[in-house]
Amino acid sequence: MNATAVIIIAIGAAVVLGALAFLTLARRTDVRGAGALSAETVKRDTSARRSSEALVDARSGAEVEAAAAAARKPGAGLAPVSSDTGITPWTPPDPEALGVSRRQFFNRATISLMAAGLGTFSAASFVAFLWPTKTGGFGGKVPIGRIDDIRSGIRTGNGFFYAPEARAWVTEYPSDAIPKAEEAYGTSLMPGIEQGFIASYQKCPHLGCRVPQCVSSQWFECGCHGSQYNRVGEKKGGPAPRGMDHFPLEFSAAGEVTVDTGTIVQGVAIGVNTTGQEAEGPHCVGAAEH
Numbered sequence: 257m258n259a260t261a262v263i264i265i266a267i268g269a270a271v272v273l274g275a276l277a278f279l280t281l282a283r284r285t286d287v288r289g290a291g292a293l294s295a296e297t298v299k300r301d302t303s304a305r306r307s308s309e310a311l312v313d314a315r316s317g318a319e320v321e322a323a324a325a326a327a328r329k330p331g332a333g334l335a336p337v338s339s340d341t342g343i344t345p346w347t348p349p350d351p352e353a354l355g356v357s358r359r360q361f362f363n364r365a366t367i368s369l370m371a372a373g374l375g376t377f378s379a380a381s382f383v384a385f386l387w388p389t390k391t392g393g394f395g396g397k398v399p400i401g402r403i404d405d406i407r408s409g410i411r412t413g414n415g416f417f418y419a420p421e422a423r424a425w426v427t428e429y430p431s432d433a434i435p436k437a438e439e440a441y442g443t444s445l446m447p448g449i450e451q452g453f454i455a456s457y458q459k460c461p462h463l464g465c466r467v468p469q470c471v472s473s474q475w476f477e478c479g480c481h482g483s484q485y486n487r488v489g490e491k492k493g494g495p496a497p498r499g500m501d502h503f504p505l506e507f508s509a510a511g512e513v514t515v516d517t518g519t520i521v522q523g524v525a526i527g528v529n530t531t532g533q534e535a536e537g538p539h540c541v542g543a544a545e546h
């Protein structure tokens with residue numbers, strides 16, 4: 257998954273969250289403020305008020321008092337006092353039986369969908385971060401052309417072929433040195449060496465300067481502090497702690513060559529000299545000792 261896919265997923269998540277926020281706000285406009293009564297409630301209140309008005313006693317005060325006095329006389333038919341109030345004790349309702357109101361349902365649905373959107377976005381970002389098969393740029397597998405093209409590139413480059421996207425130099429590895437290479441180099445470099453190539457990381461293992469080729473000496477010579485390496489990147493002089501680092505090379509059945517820049521193989525130790533190549537001419541920089 258590349259950065260474009262992550263951006264598309266992020267935009268999708270943002271659109272979903274925006275739609276949810278819009279729906280939530282639209283729902284709030286129906287309420288018309290906290291404490292507002294629904295039309296059904298207002299109608300019920302009005303009819304109840306009319307009923308109570310209809311029950312207003314139309315008798316005069318004297319008539320009401322006379323009726324009350326008659327009612328107080330013994331045997332006037334008052335109901336005997338009873339301890340039974342006729343009131344049913346209140347028991348709290350079962351929340352499960354009550355169910356979920358419409359507002360609760362919308363709130364819970366909104367929160368759940370927002371959480372799901374954020375979770376999806378986080379998962380996509382995490383997968384994109386860990387995606388192991390990055391291709392096409394430095395840090396992944398960089399195709400650099402066909403075997404024949406690289407051979408001719410080394411010839412026209414006077415012994416050095418530079419692959420800028422891989423940040424690597426590709427040089428020829430002599431076939432008569434392969435037995436020594438099998439002891440000195442890791443197995444990941446052997447497919448390239450057996451095909452006659454070795455790819456060296458341009459970054460100087462001393463302090464990280466870009467190491468240029470020196471056509472006259474046929475070595476690599478770092479202009480920063482004077483470290484020198486032979487044509488296959490083995491250290492020959494200067495302050496560097498080891499030889500130049502390398503990248504594995506891969507070859508397709510059709511002869512396409514790929515540099516695996518996601519795998520940096522540390523350069524060989526000082527003193528390893530599998531090719532025995534000495535300087536073939538004047539140096540480009542003087543070696544310095546630290």
Ligand code: FES
Nearest residue numbers: 460462463478481
């Ligand atoms: S960075 Fe290359 S010699 Fe110091």
